[in-house]
Amino acid sequence: MTPDERGRFGEYGGRFAPETLLSALDELEAAFAEAWEDDAFRAELDALLATYVGRPTPVYHATRISEQLGVDLWLKREDLAHTGAHKINNTVGQALLTRRMGKPRVIAETGAGQHGVATATASALLGLDCVVYMGTKDMERQALNVYRMELLGAEVVSVDVGAATLKEAVSEALRDWVASVDSTHYIIGSVVGPHPFPWMVREFQRVIGEEMRTQLKRPDVIVACVGGGSNSIGAFSAYIGDPDVRLVGIEAGGYGIATGKHGASLSAGSPGVLHGSYTYLLQDEGGQILEAHSVSAGLDYPGVGPEHAFLRDAGAVEYESVTDEQAIAAFHLLSRTEGIIPALEPAHALAWVVDNADALRGKTIAMVLSGRGDKDVQEVAGRDG
Amino acid sequence: MADSGTGRIRSMFFAAAEQGRAALLPFMTAGIPDPESSLAMFQAMTAADGFEVGIPYADPLMDGPVIASAGRRAINLGMTIDAGLELVHQVAATTGKPVIVMTYANPVLQYGIDRFVDAIAAGGAVGMIIADLPVEEATPFLEGGRRRDVGMALFVAPTTTDERLERIVAAQPAFLYGVARLGVTGEQSELAATAGELAQRVRAATDLPLVLGVGISTPDQASEAGAVADGVIVGSALVRRVLEAEDPERAAEALGAAVDELAAAMRGSEL
Numbered sequence: 323m324t325p326d327e328r329g330r331f332g333e334y335g336g337r338f339a340p341e342t343l344l345s346a347l348d349e350l351e352a353a354f355a356e357a358w359e360d361d362a363f364r365a366e367l368d369a370l371l372a373t374y375v376g377r378p379t380p381v382y383h384a385t386r387i388s389e390q391l392g393v394d395l396w397l398k399r400e401d402l403a404h405t406g407a408h409k410i411n412n413t414v415g416q417a418l419l420t421r422r423m424g425k426p427r428v429i430a431e432t433g434a435g436q437h438g439v440a441t442a443t444a445s446a447l448l449g450l451d452c453v454v455y456m457g458t459k460d461m462e463r464q465a466l467n468v469y470r471m472e473l474l475g476a477e478v479v480s481v482d483v484g485a486a487t488l489k490e491a492v493s494e495a496l497r498d499w500v501a502s503v504d505s506t507h508y509i510i511g512s513v514v515g516p517h518p519f520p521w522m523v524r525e526f527q528r529v530i531g532e533e534m535r536t537q538l539k540r541p542d543v544i545v546a547c548v549g550g551g552s553n554s555i556g557a558f559s560a561y562i563g564d565p566d567v568r569l570v571g572i573e574a575g576g577y578g579i580a581t582g583k584h585g586a587s588l589s590a591g592s593p594g595v596l597h598g599s600y601t602y603l604l605q606d607e608g609g610q611i612l613e614a615h616s617v618s619a620g621l622d623y624p625g626v627g628p629e630h631a632f633l634r635d636a637g638a639v640e641y642e643s644v645t646d647e648q649a650i651a652a653f654h655l656l657s658r659t660e661g662i663i664p665a666l667e668p669a670h671a672l673a674w675v676v677d678n679a680d681a682l683r684g685k686t687i688a689m690v691l692s693g694r695g696d697k698d699v700q701e702v703a704g705r706d707g
Numbered sequence: 708m709a710d711s712g713t714g715r716i717r718s719m720f721f722a723a724a725e726q727g728r729a730a731l732l733p734f735m736t737a738g739i740p741d742p743e744s745s746l747a748m749f750q751a752m753t754a755a756d757g758f759e760v761g762i763p764y765a766d767p768l769m770d771g772p773v774i775a776s777a778g779r780r781a782i783n784l785g786m787t788i789d790a791g792l793e794l795v796h797q798v799a800a801t802t803g804k805p806v807i808v809m810t811y812a813n814p815v816l817q818y819g820i821d822r823f824v825d826a827i828a829a830g831g832a833v834g835m836i837i838a839d840l841p842v843e844e845a846t847p848f849l850e851g852g853r854r855r856d857v858g859m860a861l862f863v864a865p866t867t868t869d870e871r872l873e874r875i876v877a878a879q880p881a882f883l884y885g886v887a888r889l890g891v892t893g894e895q896s897e898l899a900a901t902a903g904e905l906a907q908r909v910r911a912a913t914d915l916p917l918v919l920g921v922g923i924s925t926p927d928q929a930s931e932a933g934a935v936a937d938g939v940i941v942g943s944a945l946v947r948r949v950l951e952a953e954d955p956e957r958a959a960e961a962l963g964a965a966v967d968e969l970a971a972a973m974r975g976s977e978l
Contacts, residue, residue, distance in 0.1 A: 328843060336843070336844055337841060337843050337844060338812050338839045338840065338841075338844055339768070339839055339841060340768060340769045340838060340839055340841075340862065340864070340886075341841050341842075341861075341862035341863060341864045341866075341867060341871075341875075341886065342862075342864040342865070342866050342886055342889060342890075343866075344841045344843075344864075344866075344867070344871060345864075345866045345867060345868050345871060346866065348868075348871075483775070483776075483779070484765070484779070489766070493766050493768060496768050497768060497771070497891045500768070500769065500889070500890055500891050501889050501890035501891065502889075503866060503889065504866070504889065594813045594816060594817060595811075595812045595813040595816060595839070596766070596813070597766075597768075598768075598839070605813070605817065607817065608787050608788045608814060608817065608818075609764075609788070609813040609814035609815070609816065609817030609818065610764065610765045610782060610814070611765060611766050611813070
């Protein structure tokens, strides 16, 4: 769906941002709308997606794991895209748009580091200055990605407040933007933030679902992990409204929903405002945002894209969660059974399939394997001792 | 009615203008240096014309490190929205000066807009400022404010286009908060050139009262900003003094002296 003129998906979304940013949001909305209708822009983006990113990414029939679980599982291999995750679809698009708007500098936030690497990559490709904000806790658990960003010419700025993870990195990037908006575009990494970001990032990620439609016979179930929710919305958007396809988004259950230490905004949160948008989030009674928890830095976020909030209330997508432990077990399972080490984020989606294998028996399931797991090897090794 | 919120805001600007100066509105986070001593901070700022009381929010997008850390400190010391509203009441009752409540959208939405407005009106506050609320999202807040005659501010920034300025003025806020510089709150070595340019544009567009804030920290800067606006907000420079003080007594002394200096500079006289 297209958000209304106020940038709302139903009641969710909007623009809860300091006035200083509003002109830039207006400008961005107009620039994106125009570019998206411009054949030359689309052709340039498509050419880069084909020759630089490596699209279309394949769909792989995971036969060994299918046999083991008694389901028919297909993996959309976003892990094979350049830089190892779906994030690059969005950053190449936004970097092209940045150049079109005549801005020389971009900023980004990153949790797991994948979006930071993808932004640094697109910036190197198009000759843009790039600054990436990253929580100090995430910099520790994703040290390899920090170095990758630096190799690509980006400056990584550590954010050492609060939980020092993704939420704080987004806040700090927005503060930078408030001061630099004249010369800088904020390449936000997911379908979050003030309008037009949730809509624009969704459009850049739609390519995932559109390719799946041509590559796969209509599956019974599509499952994807949901942090901010960009890979899932990219896949779902091509199937929404099809009553024969069940759409399932998997949030980070952390230590378990009952412990309160998780990242499951849709499953266990309530509506409010975070980072410019009205959506489901984790908060206390006074409206203070709570810390999320997930073994996966990319899902360690107390909010979610506003379109997901709308889809949840509309019953168009089911949202479930799995724990850290289940996700790590699925990480091992896919590594050993198929020879694919997944990122911990999509390992959550696989964990749900494992957990529901009996109910899913005989069903065709398409799962978005949103990223590869190199970045998580150290984290998992540390846990396994 | 004499006690009406918007009426008292207008009177404050009018009284200062009668003396040939702008009104001085210090910002202070509720609950620092600790919730018990917070009221004394406001009482120490005797040269203020009114106050901006910040109800702390842990993810303040419009605030730099000083005010952000003050908010986290207050929250960690147990400051809640209810405690903040009680402080607003005490500040208004004991100083007799106009009190404007500043916070972010989410705490108000969770509290309930009408309930929030009722609470600040009952506490004697005259206005409210919501830092992450542009005119597009402000309608329910403006309506809530009008119902209890609590004057809602809307922001204008150096980046605000003429078309947006027109829309903001048309929404009829009680006053305009001019963002003096591109950036979040924090001390600066000089007043940004954008402050004067913005004030000029606003003056040409409307008679609504204009206060300038963000990046105004020294007496000279306050005086310069005061020359082109109806009111001046100083925040980080004062909050920092409270955070740095060894104890609440010294914090109050430092604060009182700093506000005296700001007021003297804005009157155009030395202490």
